[in-house]
Amino acid sequence: MKNSIKKSPGLGIMLVGKRKDSQSFIHIKKKACEEVGIISEVVDLPEDCTEGEVLDVVSELNHKESVHGILVQLPLPSHLSEQNIINAVKVEKDVDGFHPVNIGNLAMMGREPLFTPCASKGCIEVLHRCGVEIMGKKAVVIGTNYRITHFLVIAETSCYSECGTCIHPEEITREADILVSDVGVPNLVRGHWLKPGVVVIDMGSTLVTDSKGSRVTGDVCYEEAILKASLITPVPGGVGPITISMLLYNTVEAAKRAYQWSEKS
């Protein structure tokens, strides 16, 4: 794109407040952008800013021609409405895929969203890249966080279960050929929850601090699961990095659409 039309994709990132984990996620995203030639721009707002101030920044980024994707780093401080702010992002720049129009088109059969949320897209991408056949397999998703992964899994397999707060989730998970966990509870999924040969995607990401220091942990007890699973994504280093790649992918797509440019042109 840079060579042929002298333009680079641009990503606008908005951070409200000074959460350490958010700052660290943004640092990773900025670095990833640099590596592939996406120009990123971070707008920092103070913890106590008003919703009006945040919406003004969103509006500015919506209008800015060099910004093709907008990322609102979540969670926002509790006095701000996540819904109002995400709804204000232009659908064509919603590279996180969280605008209700994008979610709605993702959820409906036969519709195509402009963007698919990065973590969920990453989960399906991992399965494809590892050559896992999805169609006809029994897939189970634990956790009802936004339900986005579910739409994608449903779209690809025809036999799907979901358990949120079942009394005995292990009875459901033990039947799974593909198990996706997106709960945020470390070591929730134990070895006896798994069918031998299962493919496990661990989308959990929780910061745990103990005597060994701080580290990010998934939902799955990795040491036990690895004895049962045919394939498993580790945490950290599994779904996380591919989620970042999907953000870059969506940003490039947004820029290509904005400039009506494709690799072939």
Add this chain to the structure above:
Amino acid sequence: MKNSIKKSPGLGIMLVGKRKDSQSFIHIKKKACEEVGIISEVVDLPEDCTEGEVLDVVSELNHKESVHGILVQLPLPSHLSEQNIINAVKVEKDVDGFHPVNIGNLAMMGREPLFTPCASKGCIEVLHRCGVEIMGKKAVVIGTNYRITHFLVIAETSCYSECGTCIHPEEITREADILVSDVGVPNLVRGHWLKPGVVVIDMGSTLVTDSKGSRVTGDVCYEEAILKASLITPVPGGVGPITISMLLYNTVEAAKRAYQWSEKS
């Protein structure tokens, strides 16, 4: 509403072409509107009208103050884009609940759509009115038509399965405490697919013509199912009429919002 503010809710119905089943559905809807004091208005367009002509009618209904709900009778002739036409309906008047913003807000946790699609809302309403406990029950939905019922079922139970074109759907359905079928294949669900005591919601509706004449048939083999199920909705006469009621409900809601009126005021 009529007594207190001298206003009646209004429903605009758009029919393109002369499909007999669509005409009959609209006749039923108009009659139901009359019974409860909703003023309905049907706009007929010829089978060969252009998308522009349909969009003009939608725009007119969007602006008309006496119309609070707009219903586009589906299916549309194949030369028209259902997506373009439904997306053009004002979200505040989308009493069918099919606009992507409404679907998106329905699909996302913690969001509230302005309207929920009538058939799916009706399905949950039947369960509530019959005193069926949903939470913690194993619910199975067959059929992936728009997936809307699924969001509602997911929201109420925590243990949910879906089967589309599974090779052996009966293995999944036999575990269901609540079974919803929304496929459109007469007699698909047989007695041996059911667990004794199951609650069956038959959302299928297919016009069958044979030596006994024409009639509407559900997905479930009623004669077999009634021997197993603790509760079952018949076709016709089950989910159909309650779907109409939900349309009236949504239309009244739309009018109440438009006039900022409530029973208490």
